[in-house]
Amino acid sequence: MKNYEKPELVVTGIGVTSAIGQGKAAFASALFKGQHAFGVMQRPGRRGEASIIGAELPPLSYPNALSKRMLRTASFSGQVAMVTLQEAWDDAQLDNVDPSRIGLVVGGSNFQQRELFQTYEAYRDKMCFVPPTYGVSFMDTDLCGLCTEQFGIQGLAYTVGGASASGQVAIIQAIEAIQADRVDVCIAMGALMDISYMECQALRSLGAMGSDRYADEPAMACRPFDQSRDGFIYGESCGVVVIERADSAVRLREKPYAKLAGWDMGMDRNRNPNPSYEGEARVIRRALEKAKLLPEEIDYINPHGTGSVVGDEIEIKALQDCKLSHAYINATKSIIGHGLSAAGTVEIIATLLQMSESRLHPTRNLEEPIQLDCNWVKNESVPAIIHNTMNLSMGFGGINTAICMQKCESRI
Template sequence: MRNYNQPDVLITGLGVTSSIGQGKANFSSALLAGQHTFGVMQRPGRQKETRFIGAEIPVLSYPEYLSKKLLRKASFSSHVAMVTLYEAWMEAGLAGVDPERIGLIIGGSNIQQREMLRTYETYGERAQFITPAYGISFMDSDLCGLCTEQFGILGLAYTTGGASASGQLAIIQAIQAVLSGQVDVCIALGALLDISYLECQALRSLGAMGTDRYAEEPARACRPFDKHRDGFIYGESCAAVVIEHAETAASRQINPYAAITGWAIGMDGNRNPNPSLNGEVQVIQNVLKQARLSPQSIDYINPHGTGSILGDEIELEAIRQCQLAHTYINATKSLIGHGLSAAGTIEIAATLLQMKEACLHPTRNLDDPIDDTFNWVRDQAIAHQIKNALSLSMGFGGINTAICLKKL
């Protein structure tokens, strides 16, 4: 058995659903192989005389454990949440934990936009025929209700919104719920933010989402940190992370993925989507301080890295100013796209799986880095034993988050 005396907070289970694979084993192998599924999105409600590029989840596989009755009237985001949570639940062996000591925090808000748009289009002229179930399902809390009913979670459950930092924010809230004694185990789930053509168009008009520049070459569109980047490319994804005390894991003989040694949240004091160098520097410095790590101790960074024209440059400058330019860096979004609410959680999962495999995944389309002095993982995977990792997430509304992970 490992020594569970220090540190106190561990990750003991993972669930992943993404465009490149359902389940952490499929996701991990595709990640390390540099696979992708970028193309013109096909899901109903994603296009209206448009050709938005993205990465969509293939047909889901459902475990028998999940209630068909609950799934029947649930949204796509809810379906993905439940199959993803199931994988993490089973790996962490939570069926034997007191349900009143288990919590669930879902990262994301306004999660089901595409489903809502399709409902409006169907019932807009005949609202009296809308199904009563819509009175529940349009609320984000419905994901909590479905998951807590399916898995019998009785401790706590709520959603938390931080735009693209929601996934990491959910993990931080789960850590605090465990450390405060509210629960012994808390699951953080980064929900699939199911956007419609309206959100796609608005995000493009805002200058955040990629244009039609690569319309005829979808595989080239998603290119974080490359000089020819053109905004972020959306990607459906969802991930669940199980957080618990070391002593709880030890009592159940659970073998953890890693310890969480530091976490930080900081605000820019700015509603607009433009990033803040000061805000990002501050959150990195704060997380290193809490983790009691020097910059030289970090040997891998999983950055926010969206492909934003301004955001990528600001993030690299923040990393440089924090004396972290020596560290290996790759961009998970180059393979799976930007999961928005789910991004921070699935990138923590990607970090943990790379830590487990002692291998760093390639970064697609990094043909001409905006700064080639950084220690990039480019078009080939690299063998590397991660000891201390740093993961970063930033969101509209000026929120910055950071988490440090330590291999045990």
Template sequence: MDICITGVGICSAIGQGKEAFLQALLNGQHQFDYLKRPGRQLPEQAVNQSSAQSEMPLFMGAEIESLQLPDNIGKGFLRTTSLSTQAAIACLDEVWHEAALHAVAAERIGLIVGGSNLQQRELVNIQDKFQTKKTFLRPTYAMAFMDTDIIGCCTELYPVKGGVTTVGAASASGQVAIIQGIQLVLSGQLDCAVVIGGLMDLSYWECQALRSVGAMGSTVFADNPSQACRPFDTRHDGFIYGEACGAVVIESVASAEARQQAAYARVSGWATAMAGNRNPDPSEHTEKQVMLTAIEKAQLSAAAIDYINPHGTGSPTGDAVELSALAGADLNHAFINATKSITGHGLTAAGCVEVIATLLQMQAGQLHPTLNLEEPLSHSFHWVGEQPINHHMQHALTLSYGFGGINSALVLSRF
């Protein structure tokens, strides 16, 4: 059975909806700044002061300015939903209409949300607010503190009656959730699997911890957020956060053809592999293994891959290891750009968002630029630099890695 993707939905700091998102990517329009949402900066720091005036540099990233949600959702419903839930609904609405899921029996549609611990900032803000009046905590907190509340809200609004679940795989969650959706369709349990890469809503606790462990930047560019996100550049010092959520619809090619539903691409290969390491240390061997396994499953050679959307976070260790793994898999020849250089790192959403970025570039016949790639770690790769380029993509490799030694890869092939 051949598997394809028949719908995409996206909301991010650079745009909501696939058209706005693609144009921002091709134009290299980022939204990096100091984080301003309540609960994102350490309580003792004022967001309106410059990072230079702070004892600790302010956390930076890219935040969604506003979310456009369906008109039929009541204000009372929205008051008790988190940013992560609202982003999921926005993406689900877009993908539902594009893939014409109203024509599919509800019992044959499933929903997989990629990510865990998605609503941390929301929970911290509620706990801080009710610290001195705990007995007045709203009863909906009993549901809302769990990630399954996102599934509950989505399925209350859209007729999904098939299998539903959440899939936690750290920063590989979005892509691992897609693989879970593929397997549910292949098994015959579902006709269509809606996969959402959930928006991970960080609080100052997670920001501080991620900076302390050396994963999140930037102290080097503390006074210049526009320069801070630089995957694969020699001056990188960690990832820069970017709010995002993405959704795709997985179904068989036969199902799409029977419904006369256009598809973006076939998912021709996929793989997951574990490095067996709790620490955020990448494994070159495992990354190479997962790439080659996905390519082999697609019945392709490495030479057939003509575009790579890498994990590429801006981590000094992670970027170097990923390039070594790509070189070891004989993939230097393929065009490569870094979506996170424009969107920031969406963490649990990243794998799904970058699949969408790959599909939209495939459809457009263009590759977006890589921002701040002034001095690449290696000149042996076919980098897309500061300008977009035309490219008729045939076979793309997308990669996602997560804490806990989780590695995943997908091959997307043009029809």
């Protein structure tokens, strides 16, 4: 970069696929109404001896621009990735950008477990008939291959694993790729983590996934920050954001969604799934410092907020001790469930849509908050002027991330 100055970075396109709607319009409409899709999961490879509550995608609508051949051979995660990227690509008008200056970072690892499990079940007694394409499709990088071929991307492309923080880690990696002048535009994707019954059962045995308490009431099961929470509830989703230098976004007919003001990532030095107050507080403070924002300037926080018995308590303590109790807080996962590798990206998109609409979505099932002195958005959507925001994501293995965004002029 000239004079080694870091460029101002903005979000110019978004795409989202979730159980409550495909595409940003359907997603936003359901989000503000608090409409959910929780029920007993039925997808093959995810049904087992126990009935497990979650939110699964409705049948996909495929844009005509996507290759039917590639869709036929893609995994479910791959199909959802292509559909979601098409929306973000069109939104950011990337057909007009040099493909050698476009990059792609896919957040997630081991995100095709259900299909791998099904393949093993189908071929374990006849291994010699395993399709040769399995030699490519079982790898996480297959999503990079699908998307770069479909969209002609010629810059960098790779996957990053950050457990449930993967989506936000992908955004931070995309930001830093542009700052390093490796590309002018970088797409960050939180890929659909298509878990099987085995992962569901293990996460339940670990005490991370609920809900035994609401086994017969799926609509009541997902309860971030409520006294009656008993673990996260899975929800299929995928999110894509397009990030670029503000000075290269002049081609757009509309203003960018937001400026990426500050971010941070840090580790807890802990292999285990338990959260760390110190790690979370550290990235919150560093993100604020990098954004040159005081705590009182943050208007809204989209937290990790999974419904974890321990995790929610620690997250709220970190926010309170960082002097952020005044900011509005809601929990997107209460409506869509926990998308695991996709969560951080989808929740950034939820934040951008709320900034654009000057309205905050409700938090479902927040009947008895674990802390009363926080500025909760509870069971109804509320109007709010949002200038500065913070998103948090945490992952197993001690991964903590925080991103601050600032409002740009309203899009037309």
